[in-house]
Amino acid sequence: MSDKENKDYELKVRRNPQSLLEEYPRKGTNIQSTHYCAGCGHGILHKLIAECMDELGIQERCVMISPVGCSVYAYFYFNCGNFQTAHGRAPAVATGISRAEDNAIVMSYQGDGDLASIGLNETLQAANRGEKIAVFFVNNTVYGMTGGQMAPTTLIGEKTVTCQTGRDPDYAGHPTHMCELINTLKAPVFIERVSLANPLKIRLAKFAIKQALTVQKEGKGYSFVEVLSPCPTNLKQDVASAQKFIEEQMEKEFPVKNFRNNMYTKEPVQRPASDFSTESLDKIFNVNRGEGSGYVDEDIEPVSIKVSGFGGQGVLSAGLTIAQAACAEGKHVSWYPSYGPEQRGGKSNCSVVISNETIGTPVVDDIDILIALNKPSLEQFSQDVKEGGVILYDSKIGEFETDRNVKVIAMPCVDIAEEHGNARTANTALLGALTELGDVLKRESYENAIREMFASKPKVIDVNIEVLEAGAEWIKNNY
Amino acid sequence: MSNQMVKGNTAVVIGAMYAGCDCFFGYPITPASEILHEASKYFPMVGRNFVQAESEEASINMVYGASGTGHRVMTSSSGPGISLMQEGFTFLAGAELPAVIVDIMRAGPGLGNIGPEQGDYNQVVKGGGHGNYKNMVLAPNSVQEMCDLTMKAFELADKWRNPVVVLADGTLGQMAEPLVFPEKAVEPKNDKPWAVKGTEETMDNLITSIYNDFNELEDFNFKLQEKYAQIEAEEVIYEEYQLEDADIVLVSFGISSRIARSAVDKSRQKGVKAGLLRPITLSPFPVDKVKELADKGVSFISVEMSNGQLLADVQFAALRKEDTHLVNRMGGNLIELKHVLAKIYEIAGIEDEDIDLSERSEEKASPNIID
Numbered sequence: 001m002s003d004k005e006n007k008d009y010e011l012k013v014r015r016n017p018q019s020l021l022e023e024y025p026r027k028g029t030n031i032q033s034t035h036y037c038a039g040c041g042h043g044i045l046h047k048l049i050a051e052c053m054d055e056l057g058i059q060e061r062c063v064m065i066s067p068v069g070c071s072v073y074a075y076f077y078f079n080c081g082n083f084q085t086a087h088g089r090a091p092a093v094a095t096g097i098s099r100a101e102d103n104a105i106v107m108s109y110q111g112d113g114d115l116a117s118i119g120l121n122e123t124l125q126a127a128n129r130g131e132k133i134a135v136f137f138v139n140n141t142v143y144g145m146t147g148g149q150m151a152p153t154t155l156i157g158e159k160t161v162t163c164q165t166g167r168d169p170d171y172a173g174h175p176t177h178m179c180e181l182i183n184t185l186k187a188p189v190f191i192e193r194v195s196l197a198n199p200l201k202i203r204l205a206k207f208a209i210k211q212a213l214t215v216q217k218e219g220k221g222y223s224f225v226e227v228l229s230p231c232p233t234n235l236k237q238d239v240a241s242a243q244k245f246i247e248e249q250m251e252k253e254f255p256v257k258n259f260r261n262n263m264y265t266k267e268p269v270q271r272p273a274s275d276f277s278t279e280s281l282d283k284i285f286n287v288n289r290g291e292g293s294g295y296v297d298e299d300i301e302p303v304s305i306k307v308s309g310f311g312g313q314g315v316l317s318a319g320l321t322i323a324q325a326a327c328a329e330g331k332h333v334s335w336y337p338s339y340g341p342e343q344r345g346g347k348s349n350c351s352v353v354i355s356n357e358t359i360g361t362p363v364v365d366d367i368d369i370l371i372a373l374n375k376p377s378l379e380q381f382s383q384d385v386k387e388g389g390v391i392l393y394d395s396k397i398g399e400f401e402t403d404r405n406v407k408v409i410a411m412p413c414v415d416i417a418e419e420h421g422n423a424r425t426a427n428t429a430l431l432g433a434l435t436e437l438g439d440v441l442k443r444e445s446y447e448n449a450i451r452e453m454f455a456s457k458p459k460v461i462d463v464n465i466e467v468l469e470a471g472a473e474w475i476k477n478n479y
Numbered sequence: 480m481s482n483q484m485v486k487g488n489t490a491v492v493i494g495a496m497y498a499g500c501d502c503f504f505g506y507p508i509t510p511a512s513e514i515l516h517e518a519s520k521y522f523p524m525v526g527r528n529f530v531q532a533e534s535e536e537a538s539i540n541m542v543y544g545a546s547g548t549g550h551r552v553m554t555s556s557s558g559p560g561i562s563l564m565q566e567g568f569t570f571l572a573g574a575e576l577p578a579v580i581v582d583i584m585r586a587g588p589g590l591g592n593i594g595p596e597q598g599d600y601n602q603v604v605k606g607g608g609h610g611n612y613k614n615m616v617l618a619p620n621s622v623q624e625m626c627d628l629t630m631k632a633f634e635l636a637d638k639w640r641n642p643v644v645v646l647a648d649g650t651l652g653q654m655a656e657p658l659v660f661p662e663k664a665v666e667p668k669n670d671k672p673w674a675v676k677g678t679e680e681t682m683d684n685l686i687t688s689i690y691n692d693f694n695e696l697e698d699f700n701f702k703l704q705e706k707y708a709q710i711e712a713e714e715v716i717y718e719e720y721q722l723e724d725a726d727i728v729l730v731s732f733g734i735s736s737r738i739a740r741s742a743v744d745k746s747r748q749k750g751v752k753a754g755l756l757r758p759i760t761l762s763p764f765p766v767d768k769v770k771e772l773a774d775k776g777v778s779f780i781s782v783e784m785s786n787g788q789l790l791a792d793v794q795f796a797a798l799r800k801e802d803t804h805l806v807n808r809m810g811g812n813l814i815e816l817k818h819v820l821a822k823i824y825e826i827a828g829i830e831d832e833d834i835d836l837s838e839r840s841e842e843k844a845s846p847n848i849i850d
Contacts (some may be wrong), residue, residue: 059682
């Protein structure tokens with residue numbers, strides 16, 4: 001071996017992977033070494049992930065999410081795009097990143113408190129959706145940053161500052177097995193538990209990490225790697241006893257193995273590109289730019305209409321048809337639905353205000369035209385009809401009289417509807433009467449409104465238009 | 480006319496899509512669910528992203544993630560869901576991420592009911608999460624504004640790198656009015672220099688709200704306050720209605736302001752010089768305008784569907800408590816015109832026998848059913 005080759009060799013061993021920064025000067029710190037304790041597993045795992053990023057050639061595509069916990073500053077070290085997030089929310093944040101940037105390789109790096117306690121819901125839901133994210137779960141059986149409290153993964157009998165006599169399952173439950181839990185879900189592509197207990201296991205861990213990231217490189221879906229990791233500080237262990245603890249206790253509770261590997265059979269998930277064009281939006285919302293828009297300036301008296309009856313009588317849709325007709329004529333109009341305390345079968349009414357100028361309250365208290373489809377609403381709202389106003393009601397309700405100066409019309413709207421073979425169109429017969437009662441809106445506008453209202457049920461359009469006409473005829477002949 | 484009769488909740492989605500919103504994340508809650516329904520229908524039609532999240536906490540954090548990539552993103556909810564999102568609001572503000580959140584208010588506290596209320600005012604306008612931050616808040620009062628102000632919210636969010644809330648209520652969400660569609664759709668460039676997109680150019684970027692150094696965090700806090708001061712100087716929007724010669728000024732936003740407007744018209748017919756000041760931005764609040772009116776010696780009436788939360792801001796801006804009045808309803812009840820008129824006439828010293836306040840309306844607004 002020549003001297004030159006020998007030098008290259010030395011450089012290669014000493015250099016960090018490109019995907020780890022050489023120095024860590026970010027955000028107000030000036031540290032050149034890591035913030036992790038001696039003997040901590042995070043440093044090893046950081047380096048393994050970074051090596052895999054290098055080897056797979058994906059560094060530029062990577063986005064690392066730092067959680068809350070000891071790895072809150074993972075962004076000090078990873079030489080790629082970085083996010084820091086709220087406690088436990090990393091999988092939701094990862095979902096947002098991945099959905100918005102389909103090409104990004106999103107990594108969520110979380111500890112046991114973050115992932116398995118406060119963020120358990122987000123963890124399972126993101127896994128279940130099969131989000132395109134790689135989750136690295138550092139399990140060291142204890143809360144690190146906050147000072148050694150019991151974690152969801154703390155072993156039975158293990159002492160922490162919040163279970164000082166050892167975890168008692170009768171009071172604090174049992175250790176949570178995340179790989180096993182996630183393995184009950186259908187979507188995840190890759191699930192494996194690894195250990196950092198000794199150099200051989202570390203090599204095997206790297207292999208799993210590389211596979212998890214290959215799944216991401218190929219855009220195939222969710223991968224999860226649980227890493228059994230030492231925390232000598234909080235567990236008050238030296239190097240030898242930390243290793244022993246992982247191998248003899250943790251690995252017994254949390255078997256180190258691959259739970260699932262579908263990376264060779266799973267097809268990539270591809271998401272479409274977003275379309276932002278005006279044309280496409282106009283198409284999905286049926287906007288016809290040729291017709292012009294805005295309001296027609298005309299001199300009309302504002303009209304307040306109340307349609308009322310039982311829920312299910314077509315009260316709200318009758319009101320909406322009137323509003324639709326007014327809208328098509330370029331008038332100001334508001335439609336406001338309201339209902340009684342009952343959710344179904346109770347009273348139901350809507351207010352429609354038509355005006356040539358900006359409408360104030362959309363609630364009609366002084367009624368110009370009352371359309372009543374049942375007795376209680378006729379009795380309730382007839383008092384609110386203005387002097388000179390109109391009450392139009394279903395004659396089946398029975399006699400109704402008032403000594404006020406109000407025009408009262410009892411209309412056999414159900415009979416008219418039945419004559420045309422569809423009793424459900426009774427409310428349309430009343431609308432037909434409305435076309436003759438005032439000159440507020442054109443008949444044609446009502447017809448168009450009916451076509452629009454029933455666009456999804458074209459079969460009933462014709463009968464409704466017939467009934468509308470019949471209603472108008474009835475008024476002409478009788479009033 | 481190509482105006483379309485549209486419900487307020489649908490108008491929000493239309494506004495968002497014409498504003499170039501790329502991702503919608505949301506969780507069901509009455510009376511905001513229709514926004515979620517419409518988004519699930521329309522976003523995928525043009526290849527945009529929709530995720531039904533597992534909770535409001537997840538929704539707002541998905542917003543955090545997607546916003547950090549520089550895309551225009553949003554979520555919507557109602558009171559109880561907004562309470563859950565407060566963690567996300569402060570993280571968005573702390574990381575200076577733009578985001579649009581639509582709050583279709585319902586009645587509280589607790590689960591309350593699904594009727595309309597404006598009781599979220601404080602938690603949204605004052606910023607309900609921890610830390611020295613503020614949301615920007617826009618308050619539409621018509622279906623048209625549900626669309627237009629949602630569009631505006633995206634513009635402001637990007638401009639100021641700040642969460643912007645569109646604060647409406649169940650009534651505005653449920654009622655339908657003609658919508659004049661936006662003239663053209665925004666095609667976002669996503670050239671935000673701070674975004675993290677998983678690309679070589681954005682590798683050095685970091686989205687975070689951490690400042691370890693106390694002085695640095697203090698500086699950041701001061702910087703935020705400067706930003707808010709600038710927003711206050713540049714972005715206040717309000718509507719004046721018959722204010723010119725008004726002795727009695729109603730201050731009201733959202734659906735209440737529609738009723739207040741009618742009250743102005745009615746009382747003017749009786750010769751009372753009433754007017755309406757409608758804040759369209761609740762944060763920043765039109766402090767100067769209120770002060771100007773206060774200096775003219777007007778009587779203020781806060782017309783709101785909450786317990787005086789708006790009144791407190793009016794008093795604070797007016798620098799006085801005397802001659803400021805409250806007309807309010809709560810619990811899901813819409814304010815009635817007669818209540819506003821009664822207060823106006825009381826202040827003006829007019830008798831009106833027609834107004835009968837004895838009866839309490841049983842009518843509730845904002846159904847979630849359509850027959």
